[in-house]
Amino acid sequence: MNAAIVDTDVASMLFKGDTRALAYRSHLMGRVLGISFMTLAELERWTLERTWGERRKIELAQHLTRYAVRPVSRELCAKWAVVSCAAKRKGRPIQTADAWIAASALHYRVPLITNNSSDYSVVDGLLVLSA
8 A cells, every 4th residue: 555644744734725735746646645643633732722713623624534543552652662762862852743753654664744854864764755
């Protein structure tokens, strides 16, 4: 199966119709797209922080139907611990949300489509697709 995990920024760009999202078209086409549960949580938080109205929240919910939300599991938690500790040992700690997203891509053995490839450069074995 040709699948990928989409990080929060790219999912957000696609939702907003940001022209920067066009640069990811070749990475997105023909793939089964997933997002980490953490991306879903971040996007939900944004609706609260920015006090979105009901219509905008419904639009986001409709947009998110394009993605398979990858759930948390015991195995994913173990992968997150490995990603986080390895980055810290290298002297380049990774943000918690980014570690979850990277761990999801590693756990499901799919590439990560991101706008922030440098955020993930510390993660061994992660295939990053970026514009």
